[in-house]
Amino acid sequence: MSTASTLYSAAEDAAMEAALEAALAGPRGANPLVGAVILSPQGEQLATGYHRGAGTAHAEADAIFEARKNGVDTAGTTMIVTLEPCNHVGRTGPCAQAIIEAGIARVIYAVDDPHDPAAGGARTLTAAGVQVSSGLKSGKALDLNRDWFDAVAAKRPFVTLHIAQTLDSRIAAVDGTSQWISCPESLADNHGLRGLIDAILVGTGTVLIDNPRLTARTPDGELSARQPLRAVMGLREIPEDAAVRGTDGRFVHLPTRDPAEALGMLFEQGVRHLMVEGGSSILSTFLAADLVDELIVYLAPTLLGSGTPALNDLGITTLADAQHWSWDEAGGGAVRILGNDLRLHLRSPRGAANINRNSVSQTTAARGEAAEYLTGGN
Numbered sequence: 001m002s003t004a005s006t007l008y009s010a011a012e013d014a015a016m017e018a019a020l021e022a023a024l025a026g027p028r029g030a031n032p033l034v035g036a037v038i039l040s041p042q043g044e045q046l047a048t049g050y051h052r053g054a055g056t057a058h059a060e061a062d063a064i065f066e067a068r069k070n071g072v073d074t075a076g077t078t079m080i081v082t083l084e085p086c087n088h089v090g091r092t093g094p095c096a097q098a099i100i101e102a103g104i105a106r107v108i109y110a111v112d113d114p115h116d117p118a119a120g121g122a123r124t125l126t127a128a129g130v131q132v133s134s135g136l137k138s139g140k141a142l143d144l145n146r147d148w149f150d151a152v153a154a155k156r157p158f159v160t161l162h163i164a165q166t167l168d169s170r171i172a173a174v175d176g177t178s179q180w181i182s183c184p185e186s187l188a189d190n191h192g193l194r195g196l197i198d199a200i201l202v203g204t205g206t207v208l209i210d211n212p213r214l215t216a217r218t219p220d221g222e223l224s225a226r227q228p229l230r231a232v233m234g235l236r237e238i239p240e241d242a243a244v245r246g247t248d249g250r251f252v253h254l255p256t257r258d259p260a261e262a263l264g265m266l267f268e269q270g271v272r273h274l275m276v277e278g279g280s281s282i283l284s285t286f287l288a289a290d291l292v293d294e295l296i297v298y299l300a301p302t303l304l305g306s307g308t309p310a311l312n313d314l315g316i317t318t319l320a321d322a323q324h325w326s327w328d329e330a331g332g333g334a335v336r337i338l339g340n341d342l343r344l345h346l347r348s349p350r351g352a353a354n355i356n357r358n359s360v361s362q363t364t365a366a367r368g369e370a371a372e373y374l375t376g377g378n
Contacts, residue, residue: 011043075103110141185339204234
């Protein structure tokens, strides 16, 4: 396998840019955003693929499928991919084996996979006679998934925080009413997210006040086929007749006020993507602890003037210490109109200024930091 000093052609450079762009079409979560492009020996881009989320074909397999669908012979071609091809069997087969079976002669990837069960694809490819090199645009590839790399290194779930609020940042009126601040289209979008995550978390206060179900439902109110684990964090007891308990056994009470401890408990139960829904105390606790990777805000064109604020004190006393989030174009764009609402999608400010987009040394650092990772509202 070559080092990062390898000189790449203009066609390979352009293909990696295309792969990085394709990766943004996928959703953030338990899996990294990955894009792949297949190049002909002459440098022509023959097919492009990306990962559409857990349980779907990985980017490499998606690109191979697109090539075959269009009658393209992949024998002797080059695959450009933003992350080292995986080497394990999960919900889908190993990408390294799919590449070998497709007759692809060369693979260029940006950064190593830090997830130990999935890593090792480069070795498998090399052993099968595929020429492998890495490091092309590694800085951009690390930036693409920096929050996912953080979660992997910390052995915790990737955390999405969701807020449905008014223009003046209220999540409920003075009398406690909150249904429905968001429009039906926003509610449907949120329930679509619930069908993709591993677990959804609220505080005991939300359970005692709102008695939410925390289920994933279709627009007509029926339960979705896939349901998240319903988690409640806090020291107060959960009533036996609370709706969140359900009847399917997919409920857990986390008797702690420490968000890091709660994430550790959920990780031990196999949770890799968590959505935090509220209320204000839980939202603020996770934000203040710098444990949120992705922020989704449904902003309704409504004013209350008073009521329950979306957030409590974050411990910030001066503007210089403010959290500066960045817009996230992944999974459909940073700003979308849903019915009468705006859907805002943002990435955490964690480490954004420290990414050198062209630094190959970042690849080695990220690999080292994650080397001990052993396992992969209403």
